[in-house]
Amino acid sequence: MDNKMALVPYDDSAVWGLQKFHKSSSVYHFASHTIQIKQNWKQLGVAAVVWDAAVVLCTYLEMGSIDLQGRSVIELGAGTGLLGIVATLLGAHVTITDREAALEFLESNVQANLPPDLQPRAVVKELTWGRNLGNFSPGKFDFILGADIIYLEDTFADLLQTLEHLCSEHTVILLSCRIRYERDQNFLEMLKGRFSVREVHYDPSKDVRVFKARRSIHKEDF
16 A cells, blocks of 8 residues: 555545644644644544544543543544543553654654653554554454545455454444445445444534444344
8 A cells, every 4th residue: 555545635525624733733632631733634634633532532531431541542543642541541551653754753643642651551653554454463452443544445454354353342442423425335345244333422513423333233232
């Protein structure tokens, strides 16, 4: 795959409020902390701006229906790192991943926003979907998080392969996204072919949905 694939911007005409992505930073309040996230649209495109789907998934985690205290979490396609930072602040041990080109920027946000005593609980690591998956132990993670990571159809098969590698029967996948195009719905259908999937949250103000997926149905907690 082209190494720049995850770093190209959306079609500008399809992005609401594009001007906010050109700001050098944005500020959020989660888990009793103020989080200031650096952005760099011009250099890294979608990997270096905060999307609404990340904010909505952070809000969902903070609502408390998911207990992250002491849990092992991996975030895919982390971009700015906001979601992984919030998961760490909520008590998780988090592996925050993205492609190699985004890691320095990602690491800078993580280091700037986590107190020194929490920084050992957050590890930034390179993960290109479908490649070198042996660097990640199958079934190690309690939760897999992804915010707005299903926008490039060419990545769908590799993303599914990565999810299958990382999952055990106890692993919970949480994906947040807007259903913008037919390709987004196509991915959900592909996901449902391999996992049990249901919608667990919807933010009408941002038109963002959170989906929960597991390798098999656990009726008591799914």
